[in-house]
Amino acid sequence: MVKTTIPVRHKVGLHARPASVFVQTANKFSSEITVRNVTAGGDPVDAKSILMVLTLGVVQDNEIELCADGADELQAVESLGELVHNNFGESG
DSSP states (O other), X not given: OEEEEEEOOXXXXXXXXXXXXXXXXXXXXXXXXXXXXXXXXXXXEETTOHHXXXXXXOXXXXXXXXXXXXXXXXXXXXXXXXXXXXXXXXXX
């Protein structure tokens, strides 16, 4: 199991298009991946489900915890962490 915590700096947080890109990226991996809004608290949700990710209510400057468990867990956490760090490929 690999786990990391990363701040979300995107202006709209993890909503709409950023959430879609996040989920699409998560689905490229075979590992089980969860994401949790550390700032707001609450339980981890399936990072491969757009509806579950949107329920987290992640806004700008919230911290999220990524956790992956499986054959490609390290690559999954690194890839998703880099995606979040790079504002989901947007300038926002």
